[in-house]
Structure formats: C-alpha cells, structure tokens
Amino acid sequence: MKENNVLDFLRAQQSGYLSGEDISQKLKVSRSAVWKEIQSLRGLGYEIEAQPHWGYRLAGIPDKLFADEISHALGTKFIGRRIISYDSLDSTNDAAFGLGEHGAKEGACVFSEFQKKGRGRLGRSWASPKGKNLILSVLLRPLFSPSEVSKITLMTAVSTVKAIKTLTGKTLGIKWPNDIYFKDKKAGGILTEMSAELDRVNFVVVGIGVNVNSSPKELPPGSISLKEVTGKEISRISFAQELLRQIEKDYLKLKNRDAANLEKEWEDFSLTSGKRVVATVLGRRIQGYATGIDKEGALWIRRDNGLQERIFAGDIEHLRPAHE
Amino acid sequence: MKENNVLDFLRAQQSGYLSGEDISQKLKVSRSAVWKEIQSLRGLGYEIEAQPHWGYRLAGIPDKLFADEISHALGTKFIGRRIISYDSLDSTNDAAFGLGEHGAKEGACVFSEFQKKGRGRLGRSWASPKGKNLILSVLLRPLFSPSEVSKITLMTAVSTVKAIKTLTGKTLGIKWPNDIYFKDKKAGGILTEMSAELDRVNFVVVGIGVNVNSSPKELPPGSISLKEVTGKEISRISFAQELLRQIEKDYLKLKNRDAANLEKEWEDFSLTSGKRVVATVLGRRIQGYATGIDKEGALWIRRDNGLQERIFAGDIEHLRPAHE
Numbered sequence: 001m002k003e004n005n006v007l008d009f010l011r012a013q014q015s016g017y018l019s020g021e022d023i024s025q026k027l028k029v030s031r032s033a034v035w036k037e038i039q040s041l042r043g044l045g046y047e048i049e050a051q052p053h054w055g056y057r058l059a060g061i062p063d064k065l066f067a068d069e070i071s072h073a074l075g076t077k078f079i080g081r082r083i084i085s086y087d088s089l090d091s092t093n094d095a096a097f098g099l100g101e102h103g104a105k106e107g108a109c110v111f112s113e114f115q116k117k118g119r120g121r122l123g124r125s126w127a128s129p130k131g132k133n134l135i136l137s138v139l140l141r142p143l144f145s146p147s148e149v150s151k152i153t154l155m156t157a158v159s160t161v162k163a164i165k166t167l168t169g170k171t172l173g174i175k176w177p178n179d180i181y182f183k184d185k186k187a188g189g190i191l192t193e194m195s196a197e198l199d200r201v202n203f204v205v206v207g208i209g210v211n212v213n214s215s216p217k218e219l220p221p222g223s224i225s226l227k228e229v230t231g232k233e234i235s236r237i238s239f240a241q242e243l244l245r246q247i248e249k250d251y252l253k254l255k256n257r258d259a260a261n262l263e264k265e266w267e268d269f270s271l272t273s274g275k276r277v278v279a280t281v282l283g284r285r286i287q288g289y290a291t292g293i294d295k296e297g298a299l300w301i302r303r304d305n306g307l308q309e310r311i312f313a314g315d316i317e318h319l320r321p322a323h324e
Numbered sequence: 325m326k327e328n329n330v331l332d333f334l335r336a337q338q339s340g341y342l343s344g345e346d347i348s349q350k351l352k353v354s355r356s357a358v359w360k361e362i363q364s365l366r367g368l369g370y371e372i373e374a375q376p377h378w379g380y381r382l383a384g385i386p387d388k389l390f391a392d393e394i395s396h397a398l399g400t401k402f403i404g405r406r407i408i409s410y411d412s413l414d415s416t417n418d419a420a421f422g423l424g425e426h427g428a429k430e431g432a433c434v435f436s437e438f439q440k441k442g443r444g445r446l447g448r449s450w451a452s453p454k455g456k457n458l459i460l461s462v463l464l465r466p467l468f469s470p471s472e473v474s475k476i477t478l479m480t481a482v483s484t485v486k487a488i489k490t491l492t493g494k495t496l497g498i499k500w501p502n503d504i505y506f507k508d509k510k511a512g513g514i515l516t517e518m519s520a521e522l523d524r525v526n527f528v529v530v531g532i533g534v535n536v537n538s539s540p541k542e543l544p545p546g547s548i549s550l551k552e553v554t555g556k557e558i559s560r561i562s563f564a565q566e567l568l569r570q571i572e573k574d575y576l577k578l579k580n581r582d583a584a585n586l587e588k589e590w591e592d593f594s595l596t597s598g599k600r601v602v603a604t605v606l607g608r609r610i611q612g613y614a615t616g617i618d619k620e621g622a623l624w625i626r627r628d629n630g631l632q633e634r635i636f637a638g639d640i641e642h643l644r645p646a647h648e
Binding site: 094097101121122131145146147151153175177191192193194195196197199200202230282297312313314 | 425459467471477501519522523524
C-alpha cells in the first residue's frame with residue numbers, strides 16, 4: 001500500500017470524515033494497515049483528526065516541500081512531473097545537474113528544505129534557514145546554443161515575479177540579470193548553470209531561491225522575505241506550484257521563439273534599466289547609464305563617453321543619481 | 325610494497341640484470357614478495373627476462389596506456405599530474421566531467437583503451453577499436469567565459485598536430501573547428517564540453533581521440549590512422565606523453581593571453597581556410613568561401629552575396645572548387 005493512497009482518500013474527503021472501515025475496504029487492505037498509514041502520515045506532520053464512530057479527517061497538511069504535496073493538482077505538462085524533495089542536501093543545482101547527466105527528462109525538479117552548500121552566482125554562498133524559504137532547481141533541455149542560455153535566467157526571473165504577484169498581489173522587480181528585489185532588498189535569486197558543447201547545450205539547470213517566510217534575523221543583511229513584504233505567511237506549496245506552472249508557460253514561449261511578451265515583461269520588471277550602474281564583467285568595470293535589456297537578454301549600458309556596451313552577464317551595482 | 329617500486333628498479337637497470345636478492349634488500353621485502361611482483365608485472369604484459377645467477381631484466385613494456393607508464397618521465401607541471409587509466413568505460417569525457425564536479429585539479433586526465441559510449445560532437449558516436457588508438461580527456465579550469473572555450477578546441481587541435489609532427493615528422497591539418505585530417509581522411513577529433521554559469525566556466529573537459537595504430541578495416545569509412553600515414557606502428561605511450569607536454573605549453577599561452585603564436589598555428593594548420601564550404605550552424609546553412617580563423621577561434625565565411633559571416637562552431641563541409 002502506498003502512503004499517498006490513504007492521503008488521497010483523506011484529501012478527497014476533506015470536508016467530512018472517512019471511516020477506517022471505508023478506507024480499508026476501498027484500498028483492499030486491513031484496518032490495521034490503514035491505522036499504520038495514518039500514524040505514518042501524522043509522523044510526517046499531517047494533522048489527521050480521529051473521531052470515534054466517524055473516522056478520520058485531514059485537518060492540516062504540513063508546511064513541508066513534500067514532492068507529493070507539490071505534485072498534487074499541479075496540472076503542468078512537464079515541469080515538475082518528476083519531483084525529488086530533500087530535507088537537506090549540499091545543493092539542489094548539483095543534484096539536478098546529476099539528474100541531467102543521467103538522462104532525466106526535461107522538467108525534473110529538485111527541492112530542498114535546506115542546502116549545506118547553497119551557491120549563488122560565481123560560487124558565492126546562498127544562505128537560507130531551514131524550512132522557511134523556497135529552494136529548487138529545474139532541469140531543462142532546450143535546443144539552445146550556450147549564448148542563448150542567458151534568456152533562461154531572465155525568463156525564470158520573470159516567472160518568479162509573476163508567481164509572487166499571483167500569490168501576494170505585490171509586484172517585485174528584477175535586478176538584472178538574476179536577482180529578485182523588493183525596493184532595495186533582495187528577496188530571491190536565480191543561478192543558471194549548464195552542461196554544454198561549444199555550439200549546443202546538453203542541459204540547463206535553473207536554481208531558484210526565494211525568501212518566503214523567513215524572519216529578518218534569519219537572513220543576510222540587505223535581504224527581505226515575502227512575509228516581510230506582505231505581512232503574512234505564504235504557503236510554500238502553493239507558491240512552488242504557481243512558480244512551476246508559470247515557468248512552464250514562459251519556457252514554452254521561449255522554446256517556441258514566441259517570446260515578445262516575455263521580452264516586454266523582463267524590461268517592465270527590470271529595476272536596472274534607467275539607472276546609473278557599475279557593471280563588472282570578468283574583472284572589467286563598465287560605468288554608465290543602463291538603457292535597457294534586449295531580446296537576447298543582454299543589458300545595454302551607455303558609457304559617459306557615449307560608447308554603447310552590451311553585456312550578457314555580470315555583477316551590477318545600481319548607483320543613485322547625483323541629484324538625490 | 326607498491327608494484328611500481330620493483331618496476332622502477334627494473335627500469336633504472338634496463339641495460340643489465342638485477343638480482344632478486346638486490347631488489348629484496350633495497351626494498352626491504354622478502355625474495356618471495358619480489359617474485360610475486362615480477363609475476364604480477366608479467367601478468368600486466370611487462371616482459372621480464374629472468375636468468376639464473378644474473379637475475380631479472382626489463383625487456384619490454386606492454387603497449388597499454390597504464391597511468392604509471394604515461395606518468396613516467398612525463399615532466400609536465402600540471403597536465404597529467406593525475407592520470408586515471410581504464411581498460412574500458414562508457415566515455416572518458418563523462419569520467420573527466422565527474423572528476424571536474426568532484427573538485428579534481430586542473431590537468432587531471434582520463435585515458436581508456438576502449439569506450440562503450442564514445443561520443444563526437446553533437447552526440448554523434450566516436451568508434452575506436454580497443455587498444456589500438458589514443459582516447460583521453462583532460463580536465464581544465466580556465467578563468468574563461470563560455471564563449472572563449474572555442475579557443476580551447478582549436479588550441480588542442482594545434483597541440484595534437486604538433487605532437488603528431490614531433491613523433492612522425494608528418495604535418496596533418498585541422499578541419500575547423502575540431503577534426504584532425506590527413507588529406508581528406510579523418511585521423512582524429514576533439515570534443516570540448518563544459519560546465520558553466522552564464523559568465524564563467526566552472527570547468528572544461530577536452531576529449532581527444534586519435535587513430536594511432538588501427539588498421540583500415542577497424543575504422544569507420546573516411547578515417548585513417550597514423551600507422552597508415554607513416555607506414556609504421558607508433559608508441560601510444562610516447563605519443564600520449566608528447567601530447568600532454570604540448571597541451572601544457574599551448575594551454576599556458578592561452579591562459580596567459582600570450583596566444584599570438586597559437587593563432588598563427590591554427591590558421592597555418594587550417595584545412596578549411598581558403599576553401600569553399602557549407603557550414604551548418606544550429607540548423608542554418610551558410611555557403612561561401614572560408615576566409616580564415618580569427619583570434620577568438622571563429623571562422624569567417626564570405627557568402628556569395630558578399631556578406632561576411634562569423635561562426636563559433638558548426639558542421640563544416642569542404643566543397644571542391646568548380647574547376648576541379
């Protein structure tokens with residue numbers, strides 16, 4: 001008997017009670033097997049009420065990123081059709097990279113409550129308290145050249161902003177190319193990595209970290225969580241589901257070369273466009289005015305000497321205008 | 325007692341005999357332990373003569389890519405300081421990729437006598453009979469952006485051509501970007517793969533396959549081995565060593581941005597420059613005259629309408645001029 005069979009019965013009957021007798025008959029297992037499953041689900045954090053004569057009722061699901069909870073009623077075609085969920089691991093990107101190397105299908109996802117070696121761009125650390133935020137990596141297999149992969153970072157940032165908006169009503173912004181900001185504080189980030197030949201990608205792993213329910217003291221300075229932004233806790237499961245659905249929609253646009261809307265969105269959500277910036281690209285410093293992001297996802301910077309620079313990735317510092 | 329201790333003694337004494345007594349005293353092990361090692365070395369294919377009263381003499385080393393043989397007197401600083409040698413495995417590139425992910429140092433090499441799933445560019449198969457040719461992958465960690473990695477392919481092709489020239493006196497050519505040709509037949513190829521973020525490479529794996537001692541019937545049509553080119557067998561160990569030395573020299577030039585000579589060499593060795601070609605780049609067909617290879621390793625093609633195209637990677641077909 002699979003654990004989620006009992007769980008599925010309880011879910012379907014969420015408004016009322018279901019007797020152990022009914023469950024055991026429908027699943028064709030003993031009453032004691034049902035009772036053991038109920039105990040096991042409770043051990044995982046499911047609140048299951050038991051009333052004599054009435055039976056069992058699912059009163060609450062745990063705030064845990066269980067693969068089964070994320071999959072339930074997810075409704076996507078390929079993103080998240082396979083989900084592996086960890087309590088703790090070194091890095092979800094590394095785990096998803098391993099899946100990629102072993103031939104896992106596009107859309108496979110790795111979630112973890114905690115990362116022992118969480119990474120941001122350029123090998124920097126990504127710290128996140130256990131069980132409070134969202135950390136996931138998605139495996140993609142686009143027929144792209146390596147230089148096209150920067151669009152996947154921006155696309156994922158756009159999907160994340162839209163998922164946050166759907167759940168909270170708040171519109172956050174994208175600090176080009178890979179960070180999600182609320183005002184001047186970081187709420188999330190994207191880390192895109194790939195395995196590639198020179199002219200084509202073998203696979204891409206997109207890592208997403210969003211500060212969801214963490215408190216200020218649990219986060220690095222300069223960070224903010226969605227809970228702080230909205231004043232209330234957010235269901236990480238609902239957020240994860242909305243994010244996967246949004247990624248699927250946006251990624252299909254990108255793959256089908258039908259990305260006009262997406263390109264408008266990454267420009268609309270951009271906090272970098274229109275600002276004075278200093279960009280550091282492989283050690284080179286470029287200071288100027290960020291004029292916008294093009295169709296390839298590249299940032300254009302007009303230097304003070306009038307020269308236009310086009311950069312595909314780099315560290316960006318937003319400068320305040322001189323008159324502020 | 326490590327196996328290569330007895331071997332090292334025998335090597336040092338290659339011109340004369342060494343008594344079992346001497347070896348056992350110097351290594352501080354029993355006569356019977358020495359005898360067991362001799363048997364074990366013979367099992368690996370080492371020819372060890374034994375003369376009553378005189379002792380042992382190393383008469384021949386096996387034609388096997390043993391790590392210890394390649395390392396012996398290699399003299400490089402970092403390329404091949406760690407060598408892992410297989411009798412058979414799926415793919416040396418995959419094995420070297422795994423080393424890269426687990427933090428192995430730059431220069432680690434994987435050799436194999438045979439690949440069960442040998443690959444060429446774009447997932448095509450790379451077939452090579454067991455024990456006749458050279459198949460290796462080298463792990464590199466350049467501080468490069470992904471777009472710079474195409475230079476590593478060309479550099480490796482140049483190193484391979486130079487190593488072949490040193491060993492055989494024959495100058496083969498490079499069919500841009502990654503194949504080694506003798507006249508119109510393929511003698512080898514390079515497969516470069518990387519793990520990367522958008523703006524920097526995590527690591528690069530360069531796979532090299534060269535047809536060394538295989539006979540025509542052992543190779544795919546359109547292929548040729550160095551043995552066919554030169555009319556004689558070539559020591560694969562000597563070739564492997566020369567190749568690793570040459571890669572180290574050329575790679576250091578590339579890393580130190582001191583690549584003027586290299587750029588001249590990849591143009592000099594190019595069989596593609598000056599030919600009419602059809603290039604296929606991610607499904608797009610470009611026909612024209614290949615004018616040359618630039619500093620970034622990109623091929624320039626002048627289309628018949630006069631338009632210049634610059635391509636970083638792709639499939640190239642050399643066309644014969646109309647008057648031939």
